[in-house]
């Protein structure tokens with residue numbers, strides 16, 4: 001089975017700095033791959049382990065993707081090879097623009113059976129790129145996939161709706177967005193990290209994948225941190241009887 | 257100034273009231289796409305719809321999402337300015353597919369208004385660290401909307417509207433529904449709880465949650481948790497995780513135990529009046545947003561706290 005897992009590079013949200021005027025800054029932020037994209041990589045790895053085949057990673061984003069630490073990180077998680085579409089403009093891409101770019105890259109890569117996406121990107125979490133990508137490719141597309149079982153030229157999947165589980169038979173090729181419950185991504189070992197150095201990486205520019213410009217769906221007027229409630233910050237430290245006593249007193253006062 | 261044509265698409269009848277309430281505020285004409293029966297169409301009209309398009313439930317092996325293309329076609333021919341899709345899992349898939357057909361994005365919004373004939377949306381980004389305000393540019397704007405964004409208006413059973421049955425020839429899209437089985441869900445409404453005790457990965461085994469449950473029982477609180485406790489560990493149901501992708505609390509007091517306090521969690525906790533936190537790491541972000549904190553190991557301090565609360569009962 002030829003599987004492509006899509007991943008997005010995102011700034012570490014814990015490193016966001018909020019200024020007095022509530023503007024936010026990522027200048028000090030580390031970059032990483034989206035937490036839930038790792039579930040898509042792991043799901044791909046498990047399929048390839050069970051049914052044979054090849055697992056590729058596909059990322060579209062800015063120059064950060066060319067960072068060797070980033071490339072090594074994602075390759076060490078079980079990918080056989082990695083495809084990158086790099087253009088600074090992709091940092092601002094909306095879900096439709098991102099889906100268009102991934103569609104063009106996938107067509108360039110060639111044959112595939114399954115494209116996997118995570119539950120949502122760690123930064124914007126629109127949960128839509130997989131859905132839109134499937135529609136653009138004109139192939140079966142499903143979100144909230146909790147389990148994937150290969151079966152010849154089809155897969156049987158379980159999809160977790162709000163109050164029920166749907167069991168679906170899906171003809172390949174298809175696009176599936178997996179839940180963050182589907183698996184626990186493995187932590188790469190030393191061997192995986194060393195092996196990552198030798199895996200092939202293919203870089204594309206936008207013109208190489210022949211994606212035509214699509215207009216943005218919106219313009220951003222502002223991105224502001226919400227007003228923070230003032231907190232009292234009465235923090236006690238220690239496990240002695242006195243400290244716990246003092247804590248219980250404070251707690252009781254709140255419960256009156 | 258309002259929009260001409262607002263469309264609502266929902267697979268959940270409970271969302272009809274609020275979405276129609278919003279539709280009436282925003283648009284001159286409100287059209288609703290439903291996948292149900294005549295009674296549901298009537299309810300939509302009473303709630304504010306002018307036109308209802310009733311898509312027949314497809315045969316059992318076909319998902320309603322297979323209608324996405326026909327719905328996009330309808331939005332195009334009827335010149336919809338705005339399509340608001342209920343943000344259920346099926347709704348999100350439909351919204352994405354419909355938007356792709358219309359060459360636009362699908363935005364998950366928490367606020368929406370019309371200014372100078374343009375649709376202005378607000379949504380949470382970066383795990384809740386910021387709110388992004390956007391001016392939409394598409395001919396037909398596609399958004400997903402959850403509950404609590406709009407208010408339902410009063411129902412008026414005498415309102416008039418048209419109901420059109422639509423029965424497009426759907427291709428199965430290469431997807432066959434083999435089986436649908438109920439999920440053993442839980443009915444909890446954590447956002448209505450006045451007191452909540454929340455557990456995080458500071459707990460190392462499921463049995464240990466008993467301590468937290470005992471504390472919750474003593475102070476009359478509901479139990480909640482962080483997302484990894486519900487999704488990774490599966491120790492509690494998903495209806496109980498607090499945060500940007502889960503429940504927003506409106507509690508008087510929220511006591512978190514072994515929760516690190518990352519932004520995605522705290523956004524859901526923050527609307528609570530008083531935040532109390534216990535964590536063994538004094539640098540845990542949870543202490544930056546706590547009213548009362550205790551730096552200590554839950555395995556050491558929680559039994560003492562429980563004993564003291566019991567003694568003073």
Ligand SMILES: Cc1cc2nc3c(=O)[nH]c(=O)nc-3n(C[C@H](O)[C@H](O)[C@H](O)COP(=O)(O)OP(=O)(O)OC[C@H]3O[C@@H](n4cnc5c(N)ncnc54)[C@H](O)[C@@H]3O)c2cc1C
Pocket residue numbers: 035036120121122123125383455456457458459481482483484485497498499500501502503513514515516517518519520521524534535536537540552553554555
């Ligand atoms: C797009 C996106 C959406 C998300 N949405 C949500 C959401 O809605 N809700 C949510 O909760 N998370 C959400 N997350 C996940 C979030 O980023 C954090 O990973 C998660 O909240 C951490 O859960 P935790 O605090 O239980 O675990 P950890 O971060 O692992 O923290 C455990 C804490 O327990 C403390 N601890 C350990 N042992 C003890 C002990 N014996 N006694 C006392 N303290 C102890 C540690 O010091 C640590 O601070 C989301 C993430 C993303 C990317």
